[in-house]
Amino acid sequence: MKFPAFDYAAPDSLDEAVALLAAHGEDAMVLAGGQSLMPILAFRMAAPSLLVDLKKVPALDRIDIGAEGVTLGARSRWCDIERHAGLAAAHPLLAEATRHIAHYQIRNRGTVGGSLALADPAAELPGVAVACDALLTLAGPGGERHVAAAEFFLGPMTTAIAPDEILTAVHFPAWPENRRWAFQEFARRKGDFALAGVALHYDLDAQGRARDMRIGVIGASDRPHRLHAAEATMNGSAVDAATIAAAAAAASTEVSPMEDHHAPADYRRALVATLVERALQEAAS
Amino acid sequence: MKAAFEVNGESVEVDVEPRLSLADCLRDVLGLTGTHLGCEHGVCGACTVIVDGQAVRSCLTLAVQADGERITTVEGLSPEAGLSPLQAAFRKHHALQCGFCTPGMVTTAHALLSEEPDADADRVREVLSGNICRCTGYVPIVEAVLEARAAYRKMEGES
Ligand SMILES: Cc1cc2nc3c(=O)[nH]c(=O)nc-3n(C[C@H](O)[C@H](O)[C@H](O)COP(=O)(O)OP(=O)(O)OC[C@H]3O[C@@H](n4cnc5c(N)ncnc54)[C@H](O)[C@@H]3O)c2cc1C
Ligand code: FES
Ligand code: FES
Numbered sequence: 001m002k003f004p005a006f007d008y009a010a011p012d013s014l015d016e017a018v019a020l021l022a023a024h025g026e027d028a029m030v031l032a033g034g035q036s037l038m039p040i041l042a043f044r045m046a047a048p049s050l051l052v053d054l055k056k057v058p059a060l061d062r063i064d065i066g067a068e069g070v071t072l073g074a075r076s077r078w079c080d081i082e083r084h085a086g087l088a089a090a091h092p093l094l095a096e097a098t099r100h101i102a103h104y105q106i107r108n109r110g111t112v113g114g115s116l117a118l119a120d121p122a123a124e125l126p127g128v129a130v131a132c133d134a135l136l137t138l139a140g141p142g143g144e145r146h147v148a149a150a151e152f153f154l155g156p157m158t159t160a161i162a163p164d165e166i167l168t169a170v171h172f173p174a175w176p177e178n179r180r181w182a183f184q185e186f187a188r189r190k191g192d193f194a195l196a197g198v199a200l201h202y203d204l205d206a207q208g209r210a211r212d213m214r215i216g217v218i219g220a221s222d223r224p225h226r227l228h229a230a231e232a233t234m235n236g237s238a239v240d241a242a243t244i245a246a247a248a249a250a251a252s253t254e255v256s257p258m259e260d261h262h263a264p265a266d267y268r269r270a271l272v273a274t275l276v277e278r279a280l281q282e283a284a285s
Numbered sequence: 286m287k288a289a290f291e292v293n294g295e296s297v298e299v300d301v302e303p304r305l306s307l308a309d310c311l312r313d314v315l316g317l318t319g320t321h322l323g324c325e326h327g328v329c330g331a332c333t334v335i336v337d338g339q340a341v342r343s344c345l346t347l348a349v350q351a352d353g354e355r356i357t358t359v360e361g362l363s364p365e366a367g368l369s370p371l372q373a374a375f376r377k378h379h380a381l382q383c384g385f386c387t388p389g390m391v392t393t394a395h396a397l398l399s400e401e402p403d404a405d406a407d408r409v410r411e412v413l414s415g416n417i418c419r420c421t422g423y424v425p426i427v428e429a430v431l432e433a434r435a436a437y438r439k440m441e442g443e444s
Contacts, residue, residue, distance in 0.1 A: 001325060008286060008303035008349050038306075038345040039326040051303070053350065079339070103415025104393065105330060108339040109346075191414050 003041045010053040014060075014139055014166065020052050022141045022164040028052055030166060032075055033109035035102070036118045060113070060168060065090045069174040074113025074167045078102060081112075091172055093132065093181045097124045097199055100183070103191040113167045116152070119159045121258070122193040122219035124185070126153055130224045131199040131216025134172050140165040153223040179203055180210075180239075182279035185218070186271055188262075196220045196257070196268050198275040200283060202234065210234045215247075215279075220255035220272045227251045230276060239284040247280060248273040288352040292317065293361030301348050308332045310348035311358060319359040319388050323417070330416030333389040334358050340396035359388035362395055370436030371395060371429075380429035382420035389416050394430045402437035404430075 008031075011017045021028050029048040031037055040046050054060055060075035063084050070091045072081070081087060081098045088095040101124050102110055115125045116136065128134070129149035136147045141164055149170075152160045161167060185197030196219035202210045213234040215227040230251040237243045257268035289298040292315060299314050306325075311317045311334070323329035325344045332344040335357040362369060368376060371394060381387045390413065397404055397412050404412070409430045410423075418426060 002309070003304040003306065005302065005304050008347065010350075034345050034347070034350075035327060035342075038347075042326045042344075051347075055350065103330070104397070104412040105333055105340045105342050105415050106327065106345075108341050189414060190411055 001042050001044060003038070004044060004047045006041075006048050007050045008053065009050060010056050012056050012058075014057050014168065017052050017054060017057055017166055018139055018141055018164065020050065021166065024050050026163045028163075030054060030117070032111040032114040032117075033077060033106075035106045035110040036114060036120070054113075054166070062169075063087065067174060068171075070094065070172045072112045072170050072172075074111060074116075074169055076112050078107035078110050082107065091132075091175050093175075093183060093199060093201055094128055094172060097128045097183045097197075100124050100185055100187070100194070100197070101191075106191075112170060116170060117159060117161055117167050119153050119155075119157050119223065120193065121156050121221065121223055122195070122197070123224075124183075124194070124197060124199075124218060127197060127216040127218035127224040128183075128199045129170060129172075129216075130226055131201065131214045132172050133214075134170050136167060137169045137171070138162075138165045139168050144168075150226070153225075155222050158223075176203060180283040182282040184275045184279040184282065186275065194219050195263050196271045196275060198272070198279045200276075200279050202239075202283070208238060209236055210239050211236065215251070215276065217251070217255060217272055217276075220257045220268055222256070222258070227254055227276070229254050234280070239280060244277055244280045244284075248277040251276040286349050288349045290351045290353060291355045293357055299348060303347060303349050305348045306344050307334070307346040307348045307351050307356075308343035310351075311343060311356075314348075317358050317360055321385055321388050323385065328417070329386070329389070330393065331386055331389040333392045333416065335392055335396050338396065338399070340393045357392070357395075359391050362391060371398070371433040374429040374433040375426075378425040378429040378432065380421060380425040386416060386418040386420075390418070390426055394433065398430070398434060398437040402434050402441050404434065406431060 028050040031051040031053040060073045062073040064071040134149040181201035183199050185194035187194045200215040202213040213231040218224050230247040233246045252269045252273040257265040259265045311320045321331040323331035327345045334343045
């Protein structure tokens with residue numbers, strides 16, 4: 001369908017963009033890559049009176065790598081991440097997970113900020129953000145505030161962003177050397193949204209036991225979240241066939257999958273167990 | 286609202302409603318009907334055009350967002366006479382039947398091979414996964430794109 005009528009503004013600064021949002025309240029929407037927003041408008045699931053395009057706002061496309069970790073500007077695109085020379089070494093889990101996102105043409109436009117702000121329960125980046133304790137930066141009329149990923153995703157397509165706020169960046173804490181990790185998802189076709197996915201990492205103590213196990217899951221509940229029970233079964237234990245089986249069993253009990261035309265809830269629950277198993281095997285090997 | 290951009294090497298200025306998609310602008314305002322619209326919500330790839338060297342979905346881009354950009358449509362990939370090497374490869378391998386998906390396949394393949402003339406079969410399949418074809422079964426399209434690589438390598442060598 002054709003888009004509903006709206007006005008369009010492409011402000012030159014973040015302050016101007018925030019001021020436009022503040023002046024229009026819920027009637028205005030931020031436009032980043034448009035790869036989710038335009039389909040939403042085409043389906044007439046939203047009818048904003050104003051689109052505020054971030055394309056001219058400076059510095060939002062930065063990718064910074066330093067001792068404190070990786071910071072992605074909200075307007076950095078999937079293709080920018082894919083082409084970035086240092087990112088795969090600085091944050092292998094982030095680099096691997098983003099390879100699974102969307103198709104070629106969509107990757108040339110879709111952005112980090114758009115994915116986080118959209119909060120699709122099956123999207124890859126929100127799952128990695130939750131698994132890695134990412135910190136999101138929001139700019140509003142009163143200045144900046146920071147929100148932890150665990151507090152940011154409130155439900156399907158619902159986040160902690162206020163109508164007059166713009167997500168400017170997401171920060172991933174530094175990635176220690178020798179960290180074990182894996183990303184596993186199942187999608188019916190490369191580039192499609194996953195039916196479910198798992199992003200995990202942990203470190204090994206001197207005795208070779210797992211510690212700080214973090215397992216994030218997507219596509220299995222109303223939002224991305226950690227699998228705390230599965231993590232607890234692994235922490236302090238060797239990662240072997242027995243503990244992996246226990247973690248997979250625990251994982252399937254702590255998701256609440258939606259039922260849709262792609263897959264019944266039971267299928268998704270079983271899929272999560274399988275993906276946790278595969279991811280732990282991959283990380284340990 | 287006014288937007289000025291370049292299409293297939295020609296400067297154009299349009300005065301359009303902000304809600305007009307780039308695809309509709311190309312087709313209905315500029316008369317470039319080579320760009321096809323299948324789904325109008327980003328899943329089929331028929332509307333793919335090249336914006337500043339990158340393949341994008343013109344149904345998910347607003348005409349006003351194209352302000353200042355350089356756009357290439359399938360019309361811009363056709364030589365004055367005869368066929369481009371990519372078009373010739375499509376013809377040779379029967380990579381089209383009804384032809385509806387073809388503009389999107391050709392623009393996507395052109396953007397890919399211009400950047401990655403050595404793309405292997407897996408990469409070509411991955412990139413074309415964003416384009417739906419209801420006729421060919423994809424195999425001839427992949428074969429055509431793989432064959433056209435030689436011409437792009439040659440062009441890269443010459444430039
Ligand atoms: C066919 C198809 C397949 C896809 N497959 C996948 C997939 O496998 N995995 C995946 O994760 N995604 C997928 N996507 C979605 C794609 O990755 C989107 O690009 C992304 O989710 C949204 O990014 P965007 O920049 O396009 O945001 P937009 O579409 O511009 O915006 C999305 C929402 O976020 C808001 N917003 C955007 N930026 C900001 C900001 N900085 N601050 C505040 N609010 C903001 C907008 O107002 C809007 O509500 C797919 C899309 C399509 C069309
Ligand atoms: S018409 Fe644009 S993707 Fe289908
Ligand atoms: S040739 Fe008919 S859809 Fe591809």
